Amino acid sequence: MDSTYDRKAEVKAFDDSKVGVKGLVESGVTKIPRMFHSGKLDTIQTLATDSKLSVPIIDLKDMHYNTALHAELISKIRSACHEWGFFQVINHGIPISVLGEMIHGIRRFHEQDSKVRKEFYTRDLKKKVLYYSNISLLNSDQPVNWRDTFGFAVAPDPPKPEEIPSVCRDIAIEYSKKIRDLGFRILELLSEALGLNPSYLKELNCGEGLFILGNYYPTCPEPELTMGATKHTDGNFVTLLLQDQLGGLQVLHQNQWVNVPPVHGALVVNIGDLLQLITNDMFVSVYHRVLSNKSSPRISTSRK
Incomplete structure (x- = not known):
């Protein structure tokens, strides 16, 4: 233990910069600050991508016919929700062009000039548009994730269009409408998988609150020391995730970390804690994480 290390001061200086992890990379750091150190990482347990164990891929093209x-x-x-808590969907109705442009929009926001980015930086959760690094940064002693986030509310009380950064405004609005519609369709399928009326979960207002997060995982000079996202479960009902083609997302299945390889045009669906609770464990909310890397930035967009 280093008695001279002042974590609070390091965290405060980082937060006061208002440019996130991307700002550290832009400054040219070759050693990551100590607050990001995750201790001994168990990435050695990761299953190879050619493992027989793989997250289910489900084709939605015939879901109403x-x-x-x-x-x-x-x-x-039903099987995917009970055994994995995760699955990927293809032929879901959102054009690949929209998915690709949303990834580019999130990239544009995070890679614009730091002077512009920092104008949006906040820890005021009452705001409808947020840019921050690690939501619990100031009140947690846990290792900090190598990740920045841009987010905005969609429902029930969305921001005015002009409040969304112009660099990604048009695609953010278009994507949010399409992902909300898909979210309601997913809730119908989940209701049926529970043996219930398709409208059941929607009528419970499981889809009324909606927030979209655009996560940016910058290149990391020491990826063996930190995580893009440490092991966690989602506390909501259900998450729809769009990830770029870099990879790095992993799911804990049968006590082993399994890669969730990017599938072109697919969206990842994962069950949250609240849905596990109300289904009496018929659907499971499972641990997942994101590895950091030094090759190129990773970008993902989640609907929560």
Whole structure:
């Protein structure tokens, strides 16, 4: 232990800079600050991508048409939610062009000049548009994640269009409408997988609150020392995640870390703690994490 180390001062200086982890990279750091150190990482346990264990990929193209195919779809979703808590969906109805432009929009925000970025930096959770690094930074002793986040409310009380940064405004508005509609369709499928009326979860208001987060994981000079996102579960009902093609997301399954490889045009669906609670563990909310890397920035967008 280093008795001279002042974590509070290091955290305060980082937060006062208002430019996040990206600011550290822009300053040319070759050693990450101590507050990011995660201790001994168990990445050695990670399963290879060619493992027989893989997160289910579910095709939604027939979800409202053929009765037999629809029943098979519901069965696959039920199994994925119970055994994995995670699955990927393809043919979900959101154009690949929209997904790609949303990734680019989040990148544009995080990679714009730091003087512009810092104008949005805040820890006021009452604001409808937020830019910050690590939401619990100031009141936690846990290792800090190598990640910055831009987010905005969609429902029930969205910001005015002019409040969303111009660099990603148009695509953020378009994507938020489409991902909200898809979220309601996913809730219908989850309701059916529980043996309930398709409208059940929606009528419980499980989809009324909606926040979109654009996460940016900068290149890390020492990825063996820190995580992009440490092991955690999501506290909400359900998350829809759009990830770029870099990879790094992992799910804890059967006590082993399993990669969730990016699938072109796919969205990741994962069950949150609240949905596990109200389904009496029929659906499970599982631990997941994101590795840091030194090759290139990772970008993801989640609907929570």
